Amino acid sequence: MSSSRLREVRGGAGPASPARRPRAWSLRARLLVMLLLVVAALCATIGVATEVALHRYLINKTDKQVQQANDRIVAELDKPEGRRNPRYGRPDPIGAAGLGSGTLSATLSNGEVLFGSFYSSRPGPPDDLDPETYAAIEAVASDGKAHNRDVPGLGRYRLLAIERPDGSVIVTGLPVDDVYDTLERLAFVEIGVSLLALLAVGLGGSALIRVTLKPLNRVAATAARVAELPLHAGDVALAERVPAIYTDPRTEVGQVGAALNRMLGHVASAFAARQASETRLRKFIADASHELRTPLAAIRGYAELGRRAGVDPEPVLDKVETQAKRMTALVEDLLLLARLDAGRPLEVGPVDLTALVVESVGDAHVAGPEHRWRLDLPEEPVVVVGDPARLHQVLANLLANARTHTPPGTEVTVKVTPDGELVVSDNGPGIPADLQPNIFQRFTRGDTSRARAAGSSSTGLGLSIVDAVVQAHGGDVRVDSEPGRTTFTVTLPRFTGGPQEQHTVGIGGSINVES
Numbered sequence: 001m002s003s004s005r006l007r008e009v010r011g012g013a014g015p016a017s018p019a020r021r022p023r024a025w026s027l028r029a030r031l032l033v034m035l036l037l038v039v040a041a042l043c044a045t046i047g048v049a050t051e052v053a054l055h056r057y058l059i060n061k062t063d064k065q066v067q068q069a070n071d072r073i074v075a076e077l078d079k080p081e082g083r084r085n086p087r088y089g090r091p092d093p094i095g096a097a098g099l100g101s102g103t104l105s106a107t108l109s110n111g112e113v114l115f116g117s118f119y120s121s122r123p124g125p126p127d128d129l130d131p132e133t134y135a136a137i138e139a140v141a142s143d144g145k146a147h148n149r150d151v152p153g154l155g156r157y158r159l160l161a162i163e164r165p166d167g168s169v170i171v172t173g174l175p176v177d178d179v180y181d182t183l184e185r186l187a188f189v190e191i192g193v194s195l196l197a198l199l200a201v202g203l204g205g206s207a208l209i210r211v212t213l214k215p216l217n218r219v220a221a222t223a224a225r226v227a228e229l230p231l232h233a234g235d236v237a238l239a240e241r242v243p244a245i246y247t248d249p250r251t252e253v254g255q256v257g258a259a260l261n262r263m264l265g266h267v268a269s270a271f272a273a274r275q276a277s278e279t280r281l282r283k284f285i286a287d288a289s290h291e292l293r294t295p296l297a298a299i300r301g302y303a304e305l306g307r308r309a310g311v312d313p314e315p316v317l318d319k320v321e322t323q324a325k326r327m328t329a330l331v332e333d334l335l336l337l338a339r340l341d342a343g344r345p346l347e348v349g350p351v352d353l354t355a356l357v358v359e360s361v362g363d364a365h366v367a368g369p370e371h372r373w374r375l376d377l378p379e380e381p382v383v384v385v386g387d388p389a390r391l392h393q394v395l396a397n398l399l400a401n402a403r404t405h406t407p408p409g410t411e412v413t414v415k416v417t418p419d420g421e422l423v424v425s426d427n428g429p430g431i432p433a434d435l436q437p438n439i440f441q442r443f444t445r446g447d448t449s450r451a452r453a454a455g456s457s458s459t460g461l462g463l464s465i466v467d468a469v470v471q472a473h474g475g476d477v478r479v480d481s482e483p484g485r486t487t488f489t490v491t492l493p494r495f496t497g498g499p500q501e502q503h504t505v506g507i508g509g510s511i512n513v514e515s
Contacts, residue, residue, distance in 0.1 A: 059158070066160045439463055
């Protein structure tokens with residue numbers, strides 16, 4: 001048997017649907033219900049307090065009147081027989097002056113009513129009490145306190161029993177039906193006023209909540225419009241924002257609106273970065289394809305040339321080897337950049353930067369003897385933290401960049417500061433200002449503005465590798481260029497460990513490297 005059928009057999013209604021649960025109500029509905037509950041609780045509290053206070057006041061007032069009536073009756077009984085009121089033909093205390101209509105009086109002896117009188121509104125002597133009322137009167141405790149009793153035929157009474165010195169008990173009472181009728185009418189009035197108040201609060205509160213939550217609706221509308229935007233791909237223009245009037249940080253809704261605007265700003269920045277990354281990736285793929293296509297086309301051409309009869313294979317193989325080396329260097333550079341982008345760990349250790357500079361400048365002098373190479377080293381060796389092979393590649397790329405993009409006879413100075421900065425400068429033609437912001441991007445070349453050595457095989461990845469390697473070391477590289485002066489400054493973290501064996505060179509001052 002299915003669970004739903006089982007519930008029907010047992011007579012159960014099953015769990016309430018989510019739409020009926022209070023947590024599924026709208027914020028407006030919950031605020032209105034809570035407001036109505038608070039008003040209803042206030043009305044009930046005020047009504048109960050009013051009823052209790054008025055009941056206590058009226059009962060206390062009646063008790064005082066009963067006590068006064070009892071005092072008059074006792075005073076009448078204490079008069080000599082000749083001075084008692086002869087109007088009624090018998091010594092009845094009901095003849096005491098000042099007793100109001102509805103006053104009840106009875107004399108008890110040994111717990112039984114001897115006689116009792118009831119003073120009605122008509123003139124004349126008082127009426128005798130009906131024997132049916134005796135039981136209610138005899139049940140009143142003579143403790144000096146007034147008690148509520150239902151007297152048959154007369155209604156609800158406030159009765160006071162006082163024991164006299166002779167052992168008799170005088171019971172005096174006044175009707176309290178008017179008191180309870182007043183309280184009942186007051187309760188009906190309070191209920192009616194409370195219902196009207198709840199209706200007014202419901203209507204006014206609904207309108208007030210609607211106006212108060214209008215800014216929140218605007219925030220939700222902005223979020224809904226953003227949710228409908230195609231954000232998965234392409235150039236995303238995320239211009240939706242919460243209006244400034246709904247972003248006041250002094251209000252809760254304003255805090256939500258301001259937080260949403262900040263989040264949308266971060267998302268827009270992330271989309272812009274993603275779009276820029278995709279653009280760079282597409283350009284990178286196009287440039288890499290172009291760079292690889294050139295040597296591949298050359299290799300294919302030379303291979304076809306080698307198939308022809310009568311062609312000397314040695315020059316052809318040399319050309320194929322040259323193009324293969326060019327393509328291999330390009331692929332290795334791309335692989336290095338990919339590894340650095342992937343965050344591959346480096347072999348970090350203390351590196352003598354001065355010795356590395358001397359070695360790299362010596363290699364550059366051999367590769368470019370037509371340039372003038374100059375060293376500017378401190379008196380003491382400078383030790384930094386890094387990967388020796390990668391830092392050597394940084395130096396080699398910077399020196400190759402200076403050698404490749406400056407004419408023969410250019411002076412290239414390599415300086416190491418005691419703070420661990422590496423400065424490579426030349427007095428060449430400089431880098432155009434519009435090219436400097438993108439100088440460290442991949443496949444960026446300055447061939448159109450800086451003299452390029454004939455036959456150079458630059459791929460535009462050298463400075464990209466410099467930037468990536470330096471960033472991987474936690475350092476920084478920057479360029480400052482103008483006609484007649486170009487300076488690359490590399491900042492690396494200094495080595496602060498304990499003393500270790502170092503293979504250093506003691507070279508200080510400025511040195512010109514000559515052939």
